[in-house]
Amino acid sequence: MKTELLRLVKHLDPRTIDRDVEEELHFHLEMLKSEHLQKGLSPTEATVRTSKRFGDLKKVKNQCVQIRKRSRPFQRFLKASLILVALIGLIITVSTDGRVSRIGNMLIMVAVSGRLLLYVRNLIPQSQQSTLSLFRDNSQTPLSR
Amino acid sequence: MANDRKDLMQGTLELLILKTLARESMHGYGIVQRIHEAAEDLVKVEDGSLYPALYRMEERGWINSEWGVSENNRRAKFYKLTKAGQKQLASERANWERISRAVTKILLTT
Numbered sequence: 001m002k003t004e005l006l007r008l009v010k011h012l013d014p015r016t017i018d019r020d021v022e023e024e025l026h027f028h029l030e031m032l033k034s035e036h037l038q039k040g041l042s043p044t045e046a047t048v049r050t051s052k053r054f055g056d057l058k059k060v061k062n063q064c065v066q067i068r069k070r071s072r073p074f075q076r077f078l079k080a081s082l083i084l085v086a087l088i089g090l091i092i093t094v095s096t097d098g099r100v101s102r103i104g105n106m107l108i109m110v111a112v113s114g115r116l117l118l119y120v121r122n123l124i125p126q127s128q129q130s131t132l133s134l135f136r137d138n139s140q141t142p143l144s145r
Numbered sequence: 146m147a148n149d150r151k152d153l154m155q156g157t158l159e160l161l162i163l164k165t166l167a168r169e170s171m172h173g174y175g176i177v178q179r180i181h182e183a184a185e186d187l188v189k190v191e192d193g194s195l196y197p198a199l200y201r202m203e204e205r206g207w208i209n210s211e212w213g214v215s216e217n218n219r220r221a222k223f224y225k226l227t228k229a230g231q232k233q234l235a236s237e238r239a240n241w242e243r244i245s246r247a248v249t250k251i252l253l254t255t
Binding site: 020021023024025027028030031032053054055056057059060063064067068070 | 172173174177191192193194196197200201204215217219220221222
């Protein structure tokens with residue numbers, strides 16, 4: 001139960017997506033580099049060939065992160081639920097008066113706040129994505145780390 | 146110069162990935178290697194372009210992925226074809242054969 005809960009929390013964390021994508025791409029780059037080294041290339045030459053064959057690492061990483069983010073089933077479910085809450089709130093507000101109508105307003109506010117929160121959460125990893133994680137040390141490419 | 150063109154047509158990469166994964170589950174590097182081996186270097190797949198395609202295919206439910214251990218004991222993500230992926234492979238394969246026949250016919254008639 002605890003493990004399942006931890007997995008769910010991990011799945012919700014946008015930083016996990018970043019890390020997973022990075023780890024997957026690094027595995028590929030390292031395999032590619034070792035393939036070139038086995039062919040007898042020097043480490044520098046192997047690094048150059050690897051980068052050339054792989055293409056734009058940063059662009060690939062960003063594309064993968066964006067696709068993964070939009071396809072997270074839990075987040076899609078959450079977004080749909082928030083829309084539903086907002087609609088229920090709107091119906092209550094329009095069709096009732098007084099106290100009950102206030103409940104409708106509250107539901108709308110909850111839905112809007114929730115959507116804003118999701119939006120902000122999605123912005124955070126984008127500002128972190130970068131070269132920071134892939135090229136922590138400027139003197140080294142991700143391949144030579 | 147035209148003979149040097151090895152770029153894949155739009156959408157073809159997905160067909161090649163589906164076909165490659167039809168045999169067994171594989172990590173991204175393995176998929177590219179298998180495609181290069183099978184194509185005998187006649188087509189060029191830029192390795193990086195594979196990943197957005199894999200992620201899109203997973204989003205569509207054609208493949209799924211899970212972390213495992215690679216042949217050199219490294220943690221790697223393995224992709225596997227789903228039932229929807231098998232159907233997609235059959236459909237894309239039929240489509241490819243139809244287009245291929247059509248283009249060949251046109252080329253032979255002129």
